[in-house]
Amino acid sequence: MTNLDPNDTPCEGKKDGLPPIARRSILLVGLGLLAGCATTGSKSVRMPGPLWPDAKLFTPTAPVAPAAPLAPARVLAGVIPRSAWTKGTPQLDNIDPMLPVRWITIHHDGMTPFLATDYASCVGRIELIRNGHRGKGWADIGYHFIVDRSGRVWEGRDLRYQGAHVKDQNEGNLGILCMGNFDQQTPSLAQLVALDRHLRLCMVKYKVKASQVRSHQEWASAKTACPGRNLQSKMNGIRRAIA
Ligand SMILES: [Zn+2]
Numbered sequence: 619m620t621n622l623d624p625n626d627t628p629c630e631g632k633k634d635g636l637p638p639i640a641r642r643s644i645l646l647v648g649l650g651l652l653a654g655c656a657t658t659g660s661k662s663v664r665m666p667g668p669l670w671p672d673a674k675l676f677t678p679t680a681p682v683a684p685a686a687p688l689a690p691a692r693v694l695a696g697v698i699p700r701s702a703w704t705k706g707t708p709q710l711d712n713i714d715p716m717l718p719v720r721w722i723t724i725h726h727d728g729m730t731p732f733l734a735t736d737y738a739s740c741v742g743r744i745e746l747i748r749n750g751h752r753g754k755g756w757a758d759i760g761y762h763f764i765v766d767r768s769g770r771v772w773e774g775r776d777l778r779y780q781g782a783h784v785k786d787q788n789e790g791n792l793g794i795l796c797m798g799n800f801d802q803q804t805p806s807l808a809q810l811v812a813l814d815r816h817l818r819l820c821m822v823k824y825k826v827k828a829s830q831v832r833s834h835q836e837w838a839s840a841k842t843a844c845p846g847r848n849l850q851s852k853m854n855g856i857r858r859a860i861a
Pocket residue numbers: 619620724725726783834842844845
């Protein structure tokens with residue numbers, strides 16, 4: 619389930635869960651303190667001068683280093699990198715590093731039914747989901763991979779970062795979204811084949827057993843119908859196939 623589902627709230631106290639307004643408040647308080655210091659200094663207490671005699675002549679001895687660029691995304695074979703669908707980058711002060719993968723969780727997006735298979739429509743849908751998650755104060759799209767109806771697999775959140783897709787259970791949990799609403803439509807064969815293939819890749823790479831592959835609703839903390847009855851009904855078959 620995606621941004622429309624309040625049950626998708628990630629771990630409380632985790633960085634992704636901190637609402638932007640709280641961060642803004644902290645920032646404003648910080649700015650207020652700075653402003654307060656400056657005001658006091660100018661009115662009553664003479665603030666010490668700068669360490670250098672003439673600020674205008676001061677030049678730093680070393681250039682200020684730019685923010686470190688993101689390392690190349692860690693994608694698996696056949697996965698379309700996120701640079702293909704977004705220019706957006708994760709909010710790095712609001713994201714946790716990924717721990718070793720112990721779980722894989724399957725979702726649907728749970729929005730309006732989606733039958734499109736063309737590249738542009740899929741890009742639009744993924745960006746819509748990302749914007750929804752960012753609007754909730756999350757650092758980025760919550761899922762690590764997205765499988766569309768034509769069988770493409772897209773990189774979502776960079777796997778260097780913990781996802782935001784199962785309440786209280788995001789540590790070491792790799793999230794895979796199947797695009798569509800499977801309470802109202804069925805997954806396509808191409809989508810199921812791609813999901814199966816991608817699950818196998820992830821399981822081999824991260825040494826995850828079939829018993830550690832769950833749907834969203836199989837997490838007790840989740841309280842959600844995700845990934846919809848028409849995908850949930852296939853979960854046992856998926857696990858048997860990949861075991
Ligand atoms: Zn879900």
